[in-house]
Amino acid sequence: AQSVSQHNHHVILSEAASLELGCNYSYGGTVNLFWYVQYPGQHLQLLLKYFSGDPLVKGIKGFEAEFIKSKFSFNLRKPSVQWSDTAEYFCAVNARAAGNKLTFGGGTRVLVKP
Amino acid sequence: DGGITQSPKYLFRKEGQNVTLSCEQNLNHDAMYWYRQDPGQGLRLIYYSQIVNDFQKGDIAEGYSVSREKKESFPLTVTSAQKNPTAFYLCATAPPVSAGELFFGEGSRLTVL
Numbered sequence: 001a002q003s004v005s006q007h008n009h010h011v012i013l014s015e016a017a018s019l020e021l022g023c024n025y026s027y028g029g030t031v032n033l034f035w036y037v038q039y040p041g042q043h044l045q046l047l048l049k050y051f052s053g054d055p056l057v058k059g060i061k062g063f064e065a066e067f068i069k070s071k072f073s074f075n076l077r078k079p080s081v082q083w084s085d086t087a088e089y090f091c092a093v094n095a096r097a098a099g100n101k102l103t104f105g106g107g108t109r110v111l112v113k114p
Numbered sequence: 115d116g117g118i119t120q121s122p123k124y125l126f127r128k129e130g131q132n133v134t135l136s137c138e139q140n141l142n143h144d145a146m147y148w149y150r151q152d153p154g155q156g157l158r159l160i161y162y163s164q165i166v167n168d169f170q171k172g173d174i175a176e177g178y179s180v181s182r183e184k185k186e187s188f189p190l191t192v193t194s195a196q197k198n199p200t201a202f203y204l205c206a207t208a209p210p211v212s213a214g215e216l217f218f219g220e221g222s223r224l225t226v227l
Contacts, residue, residue: 009154032214044204044218051213090156094214099164100145101172102214104156 002027002095006105014113015083021076021108023091032094033074034102035065039087047089050074061085083114117141118219120205125224127192127199135190135222137205145208146188147216150174150201157204163188192224200226 007022025031035047048059055067065076074091091105118139127133137146145164149157149172159172163182177196182188192199202223206216 004156006156034214036218043220044206046215049215092157092214096213100208100212100214100216101159101162102157102216104149104158106154106156 002031002093002098002103004091004093004103004105006089006091006108008108009106010109010111012111012113013081016080017112019076019078019081019085019110021089021091021110023074023076023105025072025074025091025093025103027072027093027095030096032096033065033067034092034094035059035063035074035076036090036092036104037087038090038107044090047076081110081112083112086110086112118205118207118217120203120219120222123220123222125222127224127226129226130194132191132193133199133224135192135203135205135224137188137190137219138186139188139205139207139219140186141207141209141217142185143207143209143217144185145210145212146182147206147208148172148178148180148188148190149204149206151204151221152201160190160203199224 004025033050036044037047038044050057050067058064088109092102121136147162148160161180163169179191204221205219
């Protein structure tokens with residue numbers, strides 16, 4: 001079975017700082033990769049996704065993620081964060097052989113100080 | 115409005131009682147899912163259903179039950195057999211060719227007293 005690990009449980013940074021959240025998965029087959037975000041009091045929503053092609057994918061609100069197959073990683077980045085980026089971020093993996101089932105990482109809570 | 119409606123948003127129950135969480139969708143999606151969210155553990159899959167009248171256990175199905183009698187509805191019952199039921203429960207849906215992309219409801223927070 002696949003598993004997903006996110007390296008940091010909590011991240012605190014100031015506005016305009018750069019953000020990078022690590023995500024590694026364990027599955028040897030073909031995968032689809034996702035980052036979801038949960039803003040305070042809101043439902044989970046898709047930030048970005050990777051299915052195939054260019055391993056550098058861009059999502060909403062200036063976020064991007066890079067798929068490195070050899071490292072089984074899909075790290076999320078944003079060059080300059082804003083206070084409104086305060087949220088919990090979840091990496092998720094779909095093994096294509098598993099249909100539509102998603103396996104999630106433990107989440108990273110990001111607090112951006114104004 | 116199109117979307118996924120979970121109810122109730124907050125629920126308290128005494129130990130030993132069963133409770134049913136509702137999930138209704140009008141997105142016309144075939145697949146529906148129940149996840150449980152606990153701090154530091156992310157989301158864990160409880161049950162999922164790819165089609166009406168069919169459902170499968172996820173990774174943590176013990177102590178839970180579901181039904182899928184209608185395409186729009188996928189209620190989750192938290193039974194008294196669930197040892198640690200206090201959690202945030204999320205319902206999600208997916209269209210037929212979603213490749214894993216899910217759409218989430220706003221969640222139901224269950225507290226067992």
